[in-house]
Amino acid sequence: MNSTVFDSSLFRDLFGTPEMRAVFDDDAYVDTVVRVEVELARAQARIGVIPGWAADAIAASCDPARLDRERLRVATGTVGYPILPIITQLAEQCGDAGGYLHWGATTQDIMDTTTVLQCAEGLALISDALDRLREHLRHLARTHSGTVTAGRTHLQHALPITFGYRVAVWLSALDRHADRLAAARQRNLMVQFGGAAGTLASLGPGRDGLRVRAALAEQLGLRDPEITWHVARDGFAEIVGLLAAIGASIGKIGTDVAILCSTEFGELAEPFVPGRGASSTMPQKRNPISSELMIAAAKLLRDKSSAMLDAMVQDFERATGPWHVEWAIIPETFLLLSSSLGQAVDTMAHLHVDADRMRANLGLTSGLIAAEAVMMALAPILGRQRAHELVYAACARVLDSGSDLASELCGQPDITASLEPDRIRRLCDPTGYLGSAQVMARAVAQPPPNRFR
Missing domain, CATH: 1.10.275.10 (Fumarase/aspartase (N-terminal domain))
Incomplete structure (x- = not known):
């Protein structure tokens, strides 16, 4: 009888992969x-x-x-x-x-070595899937390095960025994880053979x-290894912790994608497959199910890492109980991350990006997203604090009156004395205030050996 999501014939492919x-x-x-x-x-x-x-x-x-x-x-x-x-x-x-x-x-010699060999095979699958995901993200970052969209902080418009920049931020974390994964494989895939108390x-x-x-x-x-590690479980703890961290980074991607798929944003859509994400009652629904599974896996993986840290606290030369925790935690961790990576790979391979909707959403705040651009242009003339006060007041009037930022700024003599109206209007164009976003996105999108060269 199948009783958990990991062995259930209904749920197991949502929380693991056949290969893992x-x-x-x-x-x-x-x-x-x-x-x-x-x-x-x-x-x-x-x-x-x-x-x-x-x-x-x-x-x-x-x-x-x-x-x-x-x-x-x-x-x-x-x-x-x-x-x-x-x-x-x-x-x-x-x-x-x-x-x-x-x-x-001793029993633990054989069980530990068996688990290490399973981890070696599982980590090879994880590494391959991570490489595939990174390649899809590199393609997205390159393709959309100049696709302007709203940068958001605290769920509100902050400054204009490019979608390629956002993707490159996701990618940069996964690139670092790939480095960590290589190091963890080299450091922690150790044979276990020590006999009854580890002394041989x-x-x-x-x-x-x-x-x-x-x-x-x-x-x-x-x-x-240099010495028997029957009760030194840092290797498995590092592996599980790293897999949980990779899952958390993928969960961040899933969170961004799920929100941007919402009706009010409409900037992204997961790949369309007939019936995928369908509702039992609302025919119009296309729920971002892959992103939801990525988020769920991240939350479950957090607890796996916590349990492994607890299992590190072992007594003397053979543990009375903590070792058994690993028997459940390690396979489940690998299954969860394999599922999360699989969902992310499929999503990023065919992600629908609506650049027109991104551009339209930039105008939702009537130019307020460019407020910092104007403030920084005024700052060398009026001082940063005075510039901030003037632009802040103009922003408040936009919110109260429903006008746009450029019009409010152009109607203020204290501002037009320093900036001509044409300059103000150019500064209020969000496509002109991207900083180094495109340069960084293109740099991260390069294959790792060539980055920043």
Whole structure:
């Protein structure tokens, strides 16, 4: 029976992707556990800790497809962990060589290494999707670097910007996340092999344990850590926290898009697909469903990061409970972000941008959006404070009378003594007060290696 949005046949593609579910499903988990056990035996034979024939037999005999899954399920519920039940069945498959299976390891070694390998695969999917999203945003930023629209602060018109500038701001955060993601993958994808208390005592007093760990890391394509990290969970916390931060940045994009899709704005529309975002009662509705899912994922991811920080607080050399939190949090985090990225990629690939509506909306405040332009032109002549007072008073009259800013300014002798009416009208044109918006948008829209060159 499916009971959560992550496994529900109705909701699961709204809160995850098939590709990411395949990374974290039961079959993939068991397959990876078996892979780790086989590679551990190979590494130990390579170092001389177990006989070569035993490692060969383990590699030839261990077959996850032959495991009795119902027996595993029942035994896992009894033991509290899946590793011993898996090892029990694998040892039966291996005959005499089964006595060398899981040599010197502890349950957490295998579970942690399995989770790291899943994270490695999941992070590759996240990185690919993030790259696709960034490429779509680069295209939008380049295309609309000169498309003038209203910049908004506190949900009110502030100054004119370009839509390409807004997109480039979104993109800049994701570019930094891509850098963080690369660093996090290099830093945190570490093998785990320490034995019962992390000291590798079961492999003797010398360096054989460390050699086995290094060989296992090499064979699995993971980093060999400096010391056992059974209770140092900063690596997983960083991964989950980073995925949550990426989700929050995408949630910001979803928030902007959803608001700009509203009837009163009408500046954007999500790609049209028949039935997408439809209402059960209002035939005219095209709700921004992708943006809504991006926002929802961001909110859920925040709690995943919080839980992982809590799970870092562990006791002594093996935790009594916090470790189990990760079993739920890590897969759900990857699923949520994969969904959010997928929704964002699809939306940005075919986002409808209404430049005419953007230009029309610039006029909603009758020129007030250009008030700073006039103030800054007066400031060198009258001083900034006096200029601010005069323009502020003119803005108040526009709001009271329904006139426009240029007319109010041109009717004030204190202002026309410093600025000619033609200059005032040019200053009230929002397309002439963009600062460095276009330059910055085009710079960010370049492929990262060429930025600002």
